[in-house]
Amino acid sequence: MGGLGSLRLAWSRPATKRPVMILAGWTLVAISVAAFGFAIGWETGIPFALAMLPVAALGFVLANREVRPRKEGREREAVIDPSDRKSRWWRGVLRVVLAGPLSGAAAILVGVALAKQLPLSDVDAIAIGGLTVPLLWAGGMAWTLSDDKILRALAALLLVSGASYVAAFVV
Incomplete structure (x- = not known):
């Protein structure tokens, strides 16, 4: 999460701090992948860590979403009428x-x-x-x-x- 947060902050920081934030982010991601591999086992830890990266990224996307007010929809001219037959x-x-x-x-x-x-x-x-x-x-x-x-x-x-x-x- 820290690595992805650092990568996310690199977008909003000034250009002078951006390379440091990107390097720190990818370093933390690599450390977390290695930690999963060491804790769970290399054959399952690395794929699991790589699979969890998009899930964590989705969490950042959802946390930073922007809710905009809904636009007024235009009026529809006509509604499609259902069949004129009686229901049987x-x-x-x-x-x-x-x-x-x-x-x-x-x-x-x-x-x-x-x-x-x-x-x-x-x-x-x-x-x-x-x-x-x-x-x-x-x-x-x-x-x-x-x-x-x-x-x-x-x-x-x-x-x-x-x-x-x-x-x-x-x-």
Whole structure:
């Protein structure tokens, strides 16, 4: 903390004292890294000390933050109106089913189809297929929850699921 404090003070001091403050700061940082290495063990102490430096620096940043008054926001012209349809319980249930399990199933099927059909090594294809699943699931959830036409979302998810199933297991 002393080394980082010295480095922080070097920014606000006159140019004549700045090199001394910088040298003192880096010297204290090096001493603290060596002290962690000596106390905990060199293999774990040095990485731990180096990992704690950004945490301590974040503490200095938060301690020296400047809170400015919030500006007056301008008035918005219009608010986007929600759907004019009456709220129905079955529409809510269908949205939950579309956003959760059906979007998830479609995303998993697309991921499996990618993993099986990509012309890459098995490890790379599985990694790409697996990493696309959360992105596709989140996209499917956001789309089905924001789209006003529930049947269009249902049809699209069923179509994507069917095409991905065919690509993954039939072809």
